[in-house]
Amino acid sequence: SRLMSFLREMPKAELHIHIEGSLEPELIFALAERNGMRLVYPDVQTLKAGYAFKDLQSFLDIYYAGASVLRTAQDFEDMAWAYFLRAKADGVVRTELFFDPQTHTSRGVPLKACFAGLREACRRARTKLGISADLILCFLRHLSEEDAMSTLDDALAFRNDFIGIGLDSSEKGNPPEKFARVYARCRELGLRLVAHAGEEGPADYIESALDVLKVERIDHGVQSIHSPALMLRLSQTKIPLTVCPLSNVKLCVFRDLADHPLAQMLDAGLCVTINSDDPAYFGGYLLDNYVQTFRALNLGMEHAYQLARNSLLASFASDSDKQHWI
Numbered sequence: 203s204r205l206m207s208f209l210r211e212m213p214k215a216e217l218h219i220h221i222e223g224s225l226e227p228e229l230i231f232a233l234a235e236r237n238g239m240r241l242v243y244p245d246v247q248t249l250k251a252g253y254a255f256k257d258l259q260s261f262l263d264i265y266y267a268g269a270s271v272l273r274t275a276q277d278f279e280d281m282a283w284a285y286f287l288r289a290k291a292d293g294v295v296r297t298e299l300f301f302d303p304q305t306h307t308s309r310g311v312p313l314k315a316c317f318a319g320l321r322e323a324c325r326r327a328r329t330k331l332g333i334s335a336d337l338i339l340c341f342l343r344h345l346s347e348e349d350a351m352s353t354l355d356d357a358l359a360f361r362n363d364f365i366g367i368g369l370d371s372s373e374k375g376n377p378p379e380k381f382a383r384v385y386a387r388c389r390e391l392g393l394r395l396v397a398h399a400g401e402e403g404p405a406d407y408i409e410s411a412l413d414v415l416k417v418e419r420i421d422h423g424v425q426s427i428h429s430p431a432l433m434l435r436l437s438q439t440k441i442p443l444t445v446c447p448l449s450n451v452k453l454c455v456f457r458d459l460a461d462h463p464l465a466q467m468l469d470a471g472l473c474v475t476i477n478s479d480d481p482a483y484f485g486g487y488l489l490d491n492y493v494q495t496f497r498a499l500n501l502g503m504e505h506a507y508q509l510a511r512n513s514l515l516a517s518f519a520s521d522s523d524k525q526h527w528i
């Protein structure tokens with residue numbers, strides 16, 4: 203239909219994609235073989251059968267196991283390149299990739315391998331696909347702030363290879379306040395600041411991400427629907443929220459897409475964007491997220507235009523690039 207082609211063809215940004223979450227089961231097995239590793243799963247089907255999650259933690263356990271096959275710069279480049287091809291097919295013109303260095307350095311993979319591979323894939327995305335791509339380094343919130351701080355120290359050797367920092371992994375019990383000092387330091391360094399908040403954790407965590415960490419965007423933020431005061435604040439400040447509808451359903455944040463509050467949030471004037479989060483695990487890339495959400499919530503052309511525009515405005519691309527796309 204006209205709406206479906208519009209969803210594909212309209213220029214849009216993807217602002218919430220964990221590149222390790224784009225690792226397809228087939229590529230997990232290919233990389234394991236290339237690196238001479240044996241997985242605990244005998245084959246692709248058995249691995250895929252494990253993709254039935256009851257909450258964020260049950261997903262994270264499998265996601266970190268999948269990421270364990272990444273060892274060399276070439277592995278990171280191949281993973282990101284496969285994502286860029288999908289993004290191109292979905293009409294993505296700008297993407298800001300999250301990656302989790304601590305997941306790799308803790309296994310003895312040098313930070314240099316992550317950066318070299320991802321940097322090269324981003325460069326090829328620009329030159330060969332016309333996609334503007336940058337990296338956002340995420341700290342794992344289940345680890346200590348000291349661990350985040352020393353990861354930052356090491357990453358500063360690659361300061362020109364990433365534009366900002368984020369905060370991901372297990373949300374409950376790991377409030378934004380735990381990372382106040384590392385965010386203050388990143389702010390002084392001129393890095394862009396985002397954080398996951400209000401995915402499974404309370405609306406309070408969204409407020410402290412804004413007030414204590416001083417983030418410029420909130421990743422997820424769907425628990426804001428439980429706080430009218432916060433909804434008002436978000437509508438007035440237009441702080442962007444990178445919402446991930448298929449992820450929220452797969453991780454049982456909402457029962458199904460028809461119950462998702464995205465339309466309610468848009469109607470309340472929030473700067474909502476649609477994103478895929480971990481597409482290889484949640485059953486769809488960016489366009490799948492748009493199409494399935496539009497079907498379930500009966501959204502139309504006006505919503506499509508608004509969501510694409512929000513995504514480009516909320517991106518950390520240059521003003522001239524934004525003007526060019528919008």
Ligand code: ADE
Nearest residue numbers: 220370371372398479480
């Ligand atoms: N890491 C990868 N995906 C994530 C998510 N949806 N929430 C928190 N951490 C993550």
Ligand code: ZN
Nearest residue numbers: 220370421479
């Ligand atoms: Zn995420």
